[in-house]
Amino acid sequence: MGYEFSLDDVAHLRSDAGRAALSSLADLPLTDASRLSDVRAARAVAPGHFAAVLETLLLRRKAAGRVPFAEDGLFTADALQQATAHPVAAHRARRFTGPVHDVTCSVGADLAALPPGSFGSDLDPVRLAMARHNVPGAAVVRADALHPVSRGVPVLADPARRDSAGRRTWRPADFLPPLDGLAAAYEGRDLAVKCSPGVDFAVAPWADEVELVSLDGAVREACLWTRGLATPGVARRATVLSSSGAEWTITSADPDDCPVTPPAEWLVDPDGAVVRAGLVRHYAARHGLAQLDERIAYLTGPTPPPGVRAFRVLEHGHYGEKSLKALLRAHDVGRLEILVRGLDVDPNALRRRLKLGGSVERTVVLTRIGREPVCLLAVAERTQPLEQEVAHGR
Known part of the structure; x- marks a missing residue:
């Protein structure tokens, strides 16, 4: 819950004395190891409000890059x-x-x-x-x-x-x-x-x-x-933002005609906003992709969309632990990212049982097509982003 600020604390923090205290203590380490020395230093310059000063300094650091007034803002832990x-x-x-x-x-x-x-x-x-x-x-x-x-x-x-x-x-x-x-x-x-x-x-x-x-x-x-x-005619919308400034959006009013096909050269896991908004088919239609299964959010196609982390499929087939172990040994896999959707598999527990000993890094996707559990061994790659992805208007 954090420190419980009072109106008196806020008044002090906004005063000349409070601003001076915050400025003079801005370089404190504020770590678990430095807690006692931090408190001593704060007591020396703000004896009646040292806890409020220390909490404010800590919260300002946590707010950095998140809100525009992080450097000199006032926060409570819950509000931040x-x-x-x-x-x-x-x-x-x-x-x-x-x-x-x-x-x-x-x-x-x-x-x-x-x-x-x-x-x-x-x-x-x-x-x-x-x-x-x-x-x-x-x-x-x-x-x-x-x-x-x-x-x-x-x-x-x-x-x-x-x-x-x-x-x-x-x-x-x-x-x-x-x-x-x-x-x-x-x-x-x-x-x-x-x-x-x-x-x-x-x-x-x-x-x-x-x-x-x-x-x-x-x-x-x-x-x-x-x-x-x-937006008239739009029930759901997914908007994907990037710190680079690029953004795009897709809505339920967009076309959603996409086929269901076996795995192609690339596997695409749509952004979580697209999945949560129920717009996977709309996203597939926009980028010429297909679904592996009508109820699973993985998409496949010959070319991945720009600006995404996609997976170039090396091999795919029926999933079983014994066959997966053999596949990973054949590809000399020693570091493995395990993605699961539609199957009851614990990736961490599975990784321990696989006992990897190879030298290369790969991704395995475990999912189902219809009733069949399948695995896809792939190489994760970041596709080239557009210079500036354009957001479609409201």
Whole structure:
């Protein structure tokens, strides 16, 4: 949970004395081994607020590269953990055409990315004080997200994925505030709700469009868009972002005609956002690929898409441990990446049983085609990215 900041702590951290303390201690190691010496140093310059100073320095380091105000921002541990990575927040913000009311603004990570004139609210007075520091140009007020205090502007919400006891939860009814409560409170308003990509989207039938967003290969969030914020004719969208600035998107309105074929020269594992959004066939159709099995997300074809990690297939056949061991010995495999989908196989346990002794590195994909378990021995390769992948519009 981290250190529990008070309003007095925040006031001190924003004061000249607090800023001086943070500056003078910025180079502390802040490791387990240095804890006692770090505390002594902080007590010497900020005796009444040394814990708040040390926690702030630690959180600023963790925030580096994640939020635009990491260097001089104020955070709580929970708020930083839930804060949206800035490229994802900036992408989401581009879908708004004017000011937005962020009704769960917390310390301001999303608010900082929103269009000019946007404003925030939250129930936590400490986080609001931090948001005023982090996003000085935005108005923030204390208000309950379930009791609207604005009108005429779109609403953005990011419910806490912890229940009232502070335990992590995956049940939307236990979010703070709950998803259905937000939908009811802003019925008739344009609403966007950020939530975990693991949420069962069936619990939000009021969402007109569900967008899954990944950054650098990791699925970061789902966003539920309603009314005028949603794209007409689009129920699902996958958006793939890169720290390089390249991005692309695919939607349920795109063609999804792709065949099912035996393994070809290349195997492709689509980005997790595509898989989670249920757009594997759409992605295959765009890139001239086929499915190995209608229920499995692996794709195959003669040429992999640009900018992905693909697998050049060396051999494939029926999967069994005995035959797999023989295959790996024949290819002198000593380092093995094991990917599994559609089979009940523990890669770590299997790797121990294989007792590899070769000299080359390979990837084996274990999956099924129909009822048959199959293995594909492959070489992982990164395909050449486009100079600038273009995102398709809303």
